[in-house]
Amino acid sequence: MRIMIVTDQYPPMVGGVPNVTHGLAVDFVNRGHQVWVVAPSYGTRDVQRMEEGVHVSRFSSFEWPTYKDLRIPLLPFAPIHKLLKQANPDIIHVHSPIVLGNIAQILAPGLHKPIIATNHYLPSNMLSRAILTDPVLGKPLSALTYSYLVYFYNRCQYVTSPTQTALDLLSEHGLHAPSKVISNGIDLNCYAPGPCEPEVIQRLGLPTDRPLIIHVNRLSEEKRIDVLLDAMAKIKVPAHLALVSTGPAEAALRAQVEQLQIQDRVSFLGFVRDADLIPLRRSAQLFVIPSEADLQSLAMMEAMACGRPVIAANSYALPELVHHNQNGFLFEPGNSDEMAIHMDRLLADPDLQKRMGAESLTIVAAHDRIKVLDQWEDLYTRLATEFEEVQKVHQRVHVH
Known part of the structure; x- marks a missing residue:
């Protein structure tokens, strides 16, 4: 299968989302899939190279002023459109509903590509604690953040969250796209009890x-x-x-x-x-x-x-x-x-x-990571197949 992962957070950035996206990319390559990652670069140049068997395309970006280390790419519509046509992925998996995820979502329908999105975000990940606890601004800005997240996710073919809590929060704010919980998972062969050293x-x-x-x-x-x-x-x-x-x-x-x-x-x-x-x-x-x-x-x-x-x-x-x-x-x-x-x-x-x-x-x-990867593969395969069948029906209707 040909898989494209789109994320605003990827190593060398440190954190949960970079770990999750990097882990998925490498694990899918190890399972025999072709994987492309779209992520920000750490400077003004676009960079394309193979990293651990993954086709990584990094696009020029600047540092987000209120969140150190978070990179905001400079709207690379044309190069991402070109990359999508070249890679021709069966599925596009978006992990960041901001710049790159938005571009992928805008371009995907024209190229007949299904989009699955995973939510890793809360208002507290996007807004400072001072703003969130402000008696005047806190609640309206939190509601606005959720409005944006739900608006983005409702335009995807499928939505996942790593926990039921995360999915329930989206549903409470109006998520109606098909959705399910899929854990981020961990490698239980690697992380296991052992002797003190x-x-x-x-x-x-x-x-x-x-x-x-x-x-x-x-x-x-x-x-x-x-x-x-x-x-x-x-x-x-x-x-x-x-x-x-x-x-x-x-x-x-x-x-x-x-x-x-x-x-x-x-x-x-x-x-x-x-x-x-x-x-x-x-x-x-x-x-x-x-x-x-x-x-x-x-x-x-x-x-x-x-x-x-x-x-x-x-x-x-x-x-x-x-x-x-x-x-x-x-x-x-x-x-x-x-x-x-x-x-x-x-x-x-x-x-x-x-x-x-x-x-x-x-x-x-x-x-267990193995169970989680099986869940992703099943979901990707089902979505790609269903999407392709829907496209064929549309084409037949359009011809007649």
């Missing part, structure tokens, strides 16, 4: 004489890492927090660590390669996620697949994977006191960690 912990500069807490997420405002740092200042069990990743909020978070005087309890690790990150997950006592803007957290699923209990904000889709008192604890979003109490309870009880970690393995089994 003290040498990796030491190489990353982390202490080996106290419990380890890990958080893996982009360091940006809506991820509410400030709440986690406040909780670290309140916990009674001596423990150490490893923050993995980078992002625009890093300077403010480092300043918060100094202000709270918890420099000895927190490490900023930046980007950590998978070869070290998997042992790091296995060596941690728990995974924490205070985010108020996740429709599905890959990092959380990866920690669960390594047999870790989770403490998460009771926000959006996180409770679909974190079942309170079963594989971890949920706390009221923004409540660092409640978060600290749950962290202390888990850190002080190795038997509870073990029991909850085993529950994480059971829950995450439904998100």
